[in-house]
Every structure is written in C-alpha cells, then in structure tokens.
Amino acid sequence: MLLSKEQYKKFLWPVLVGVLLWLCTSLRPEPLSAEAWQMFAIFVATIIGCITQPLPIGAISIIGFVAATLTNVIDIDTAVAGFGNSSIWLIAMAFFISRGFIKTGLGRRIALNFVSLFGKRTLQLAYSIIGVDLVLAPATPSNTARAGGVIYPIIQSLADAFHSNPKDETRQDIGAFLMFTEFHGDIITSAMFLTAMAGNPLAQAFASNANITINWITWFLAALVPGIISLIIIPFLIYKIYPPKIKETPNAKQWANKQLKDMGTFSRSEKMMSGIFILALISWMTSSLTGIDATLTAFIALALLLITGVLSWQDVLKETGAWNTLTWFSILVMMATQLNELGFIPWFSQLIVANLGNMNWFLVLCLLCLIYFYSHYFFASATAHVSAMYAALLSVALTAGVPGQLAALMLGFFGSLVSSTTHYSSGPAPIYFDSKFVTQSEWWKMNFILGIVYIIIWLGVGTAWTKIIGIW
Structure with missing residues (x-):
C-alpha cells in the first residue's frame, strides 16, 4: 500500500532540518570534525522523524541507518555493531x-x-x-x-x-x-x-x-x-x-x-x-x-x-514489539555512541558547562533534570526522549562535577517520570487518555501539579537517599 499525502508531509520537517544541518557542515564549530557534525545532522533528523512519525519508528531508524552509511559518515561494520548491544x-x-x-x-x-x-x-x-x-x-x-x-x-x-x-x-x-x-x-x-x-x-x-x-x-x-x-x-x-x-x-x-x-x-x-x-x-x-x-x-x-x-x-x-524495539533501539544507540566517539557530545558538554560558571553541582543536576522533564512536551515517546537527550545531559553533568552514578541514575529515573506531562507522552498515555474518562484539560492540569511533586520527591528525597546508601 502506497504512502498517503499526509505521511509524505510528515517527512518534511526531518528531511528539511537534516539537509539544512548537513549543508552547514562548512560552518561547524572549529573543534568538530565534518563526520561529527554530519552524524549530528542525521541523528537530529532521525529523532524528528521519530516524533512526526511519517512511518513507524523502526522504519525511520532504518532510513537513518542507511543515510549514515551511504554518506560514509560511518562504515557498515560500525553501524551493524549496534545490534550486538x-x-x-x-x-x-x-x-x-x-x-x-x-x-x-x-x-x-x-x-x-x-x-x-x-x-x-x-x-x-x-x-x-x-x-x-x-x-x-x-x-x-x-x-x-x-x-x-x-x-x-x-x-x-x-x-x-x-x-x-x-x-x-x-x-x-x-x-x-x-x-x-x-x-x-x-x-x-x-x-x-x-x-x-x-x-x-x-x-x-x-x-x-x-x-x-x-x-x-x-x-x-x-x-x-x-x-x-x-x-x-x-x-x-x-x-x-x-x-x-x-x-x-x-x-x-x-x-x-x-x-x-x-x-x-x-x-x-x-x-x-x-x-x-x-x-x-x-x-x-x-x-x-x-x-x-x-x-x-x-x-x-x-x-x-x-x-x-x-x-x-x-x-x-x-x-x-520486541523485534521492533531491537531494531530501532540498536540504531539509535549506535548513533548516540558515534556522536560521543566522534567528539560531538564532549564538545557540547564543555560548551554548556562553560556557560554555567561555578554553579554548584547539585544545582546543575536539578537544572538538567528540569530541562529533561519539561522538554518532554515536545516528545511523543519516553524512549525517543532518552535516545535524544540522555547521553548529552549526562556528559554535561559529569563535566560540571556531578557524581557519576548519581547523575546517571537521576537522569535514568527522569527518563520514566517525564511521562507525567501530556496525553501523548508515552505508550500507556494514549491508551488511558483514549478511554475518554479524563478530559485533555484535566489531564494537563493535574499532570502539571503532579510533575512538581515528582521533581520534589525524586530530586529531594531521592538524592538524599542515594547519599545514605553510598551511591555518592
């Protein structure tokens, strides 16, 4: 069955953003290699595709996989290695x-x-x-x-x-x-x-x-x-x-x-x-x-x-569901790993930390978790959000002096807690919202209140608890 016009329209943003970023390769920051910038362009386009979903996420990831290898940003052996994670x-x-x-x-x-x-x-x-x-x-x-x-x-x-x-x-x-x-x-x-x-x-x-x-x-x-x-x-x-x-x-x-x-x-x-x-x-x-x-x-x-x-x-x-997840997770993890190995994420982390000044590491952790949490209004998948932002935010936290395991765990917890935002936030959200028992205005108002409660409990009590059990 051929794709509909609506599906093709949903390709517009990922393709447009990806091409524009690719064309800016010559204007990239000096510390970055061309391959690092081009992988960034493909990764961003793939994530946007996962959000707009002109095709299922697995199919979008395959397209991103082909783009990364066909353009020689990475070789095929490096690309398929992600399936062994x-x-x-x-x-x-x-x-x-x-x-x-x-x-x-x-x-x-x-x-x-x-x-x-x-x-x-x-x-x-x-x-x-x-x-x-x-x-x-x-x-x-x-x-x-x-x-x-x-x-x-x-x-x-x-x-x-x-x-x-x-x-x-x-x-x-x-x-x-x-x-x-x-x-x-x-x-x-x-x-x-x-x-x-x-x-x-x-x-x-x-x-x-x-x-x-x-x-x-x-x-x-x-x-x-x-x-x-x-x-x-x-x-x-x-x-x-x-x-x-x-x-x-x-x-x-x-x-x-x-x-x-x-x-x-x-x-x-x-x-x-x-x-x-x-x-x-x-x-x-x-x-x-x-x-x-x-x-x-x-x-x-x-x-x-x-x-x-x-x-x-x-x-x-x-x-x-298992085979679908295995496919697109492997590809997104591979891309995120390459962003790190090609130097993009370390560069990005240093850039952010340089603008934070001498901010206390706990305040940095709180700021990063808040950014992570509220940016989920732009995502329709908690897993896609983890794929897009976790590695970069963790790198920023480590560069700012946040204890490693604490940063990794807190950002890990918030990867699930971010779902307490919208009626499209994660897989269970549309199932329960589409039951029609809770209106959209009720859903958003109550989630905004409960989101604040989650932030207080997990950043406040959670951080203190990890100190007690020796995580940091």
Whole structure:
C-alpha cells in the first residue's frame, strides 16, 4: 500500500532540518570534525522523524541507518555493531517474558486477586491495581504492554461493573479516577526497576559508554525510597484533587471472585510462568554476587519458557514489539555512541558547562533534570526522549562535577517520570487518555501539579537517599 499525502508531509520537517544541518557542515564549530557534525545532522533528523512519525519508528531508524552509511559518515561494520548491544537484547528478551504473563493469564489472575483482597474502597482499589503493576514491572520492559495489555482491561471491566461511562458524567464515578491513577502508578513503577521500561536499559548503555556501571540491584535500591513514597503519595493526591464520586466498592470483591471462578484453577502453564519469573527476579537481584549478567538471565528465562512449553517459538516470532524495539533501539544507540566517539557530545558538554560558571553541582543536576522533564512536551515517546537527550545531559553533568552514578541514575529515573506531562507522552498515555474518562484539560492540569511533586520527591528525597546508601 502506497504512502498517503499526509505521511509524505510528515517527512518534511526531518528531511528539511537534516539537509539544512548537513549543508552547514562548512560552518561547524572549529573543534568538530565534518563526520561529527554530519552524524549530528542525521541523528537530529532521525529523532524528528521519530516524533512526526511519517512511518513507524523502526522504519525511520532504518532510513537513518542507511543515510549514515551511504554518506560514509560511518562504515557498515560500525553501524551493524549496534545490534550486538547486550542492554538492547535485555529489552527484547524481557518483552518475550512479559508475553508469558499475558498468554498464560497469570497477569490477569494476579490483578483479580489483588482486587479481591484489597478492593473494598475506591482508594484501596486504586492501590491494589498499582500493586499489580508493581509486581509485574520487573519483568515487563514494555510499560505499554503492562499497563495496556494486562491492567487496562481490568479497569475497564471495573468501570463497567460500577456503571461508570466515559460518554457521560458517570465517568467521574470511578472510571476516571482509576484510569488516571493507574497511569501514574505505571510511571512510578517504570522508574523503579531497570527492566520496567524500555528506555531504562538504554540509559544504562549510555552510562556504560561514560564508564559508569549501573546494575539491576543498584538501580532498584536507589529508586526504592523515592519510588515507595511516590506510590503512597501520588494516588492519595489524585484522590484529593480528582476524587471519585463512588468511595466504597464492596461489589469489587464479588466481581473479582466471579472472574477468578470463570478462569478456573491455577493452570500448569501459570505455575511454570510463576516459577521462571521468580527465578529471573532472584537472579537479577543477586547478579552482583553470582556474576550472572542481567541479559544472560533474560535469555535463560526465555529458554526455560520455551523448554516448558509456556511459549512456543511462534509466540517469540510474533512478538513484534520486541523485534521492533531491537531494531530501532540498536540504531539509535549506535548513533548516540558515534556522536560521543566522534567528539560531538564532549564538545557540547564543555560548551554548556562553560556557560554555567561555578554553579554548584547539585544545582546543575536539578537544572538538567528540569530541562529533561519539561522538554518532554515536545516528545511523543519516553524512549525517543532518552535516545535524544540522555547521553548529552549526562556528559554535561559529569563535566560540571556531578557524581557519576548519581547523575546517571537521576537522569535514568527522569527518563520514566517525564511521562507525567501530556496525553501523548508515552505508550500507556494514549491508551488511558483514549478511554475518554479524563478530559485533555484535566489531564494537563493535574499532570502539571503532579510533575512538581515528582521533581520534589525524586530530586529531594531521592538524592538524599542515594547519599545514605553510598551511591555518592
């Protein structure tokens, strides 16, 4: 099927910006090589293409890949080397693991049990739903699959059970509150685990390029306290500023029990899935002791899922999200790595730091996180935002004297927290917004307030906590 006129129009900005930057090669700053500037032009054009999306992000990345190699900015061996990045393969493997939760019904069963146990009041019900997200997050790098594939149908069914309809004012009875609260719960859990959002391992890879090591347990421990505080405070704040009309939900337990009865007994495949998930989680948490790499653990988990028959090879082949992510992540990481190796990012960092003067490093960190957070209004993908800005901001932070692991982790956390901005901020955002329970004005107003809360918790409490546990 040929592309539409609208799709071709969306090529205008990436092509125009890329060509203009390329033509400015002769006017580039003196310290930069022609190759560094030209890679910058291709990278910027690719990122803009990922935002305007005339084609899916994977296709845009392939075009950028071809442009970089065809123009001899980099050779083909350097270009394809990006597909061997272990952090990106970790993302792909965890996609397959998360497919097991959906295929076996284990994710749905966990959600229904939480609702049955804790769903007597609306606020408790919201916490229980977020609790499901928290349980699934360590093995679900696609927060879109987690929030959209597992939890969203549960909330939709609950709203229906309480006759909360997005088409009239009954939307505020319970549906709007549950939808918006789970959206934020998913943001928080995405920040808490290295393997909970696709952009996190990407940040880990960029940090590694800067000789900063972040493993699964380091990320988890650093995010633990600000994450728990956020999980407690954010739903309560939403309950106060956007209260549901229905406060008590005694029927939720009965509804969940009926759904569980219809599902039947705990199946063999669910038992296998549970055991393999627990083994993977233990391996990730103890990697610093066992020496087993996080990516290897994910491969082992997938092998066990295949051996036990929980997943078939056809399931793996049909998991298009994993293969799509593997493709475009590999290319964007390769481009960002080349920007660093060709000298563009070090030059850019020195330029920014020179204009900061003798500013205290903590103020620099706060400024960079604020820039990172509020610039997300221009992005429709948290992962694309990480790809575009993380490496450069980290380099600026290091040059300004911010402790390495602290800078890498804080920017890593904010790579997820930036999603608390718009209704197009990340994969889960349009899913929950398109349910029509929450209006666009409500979405933006509440997100602006909650964004300030996130910044205070993670930069304030989070930085203090990392000092206590010896990160810096």
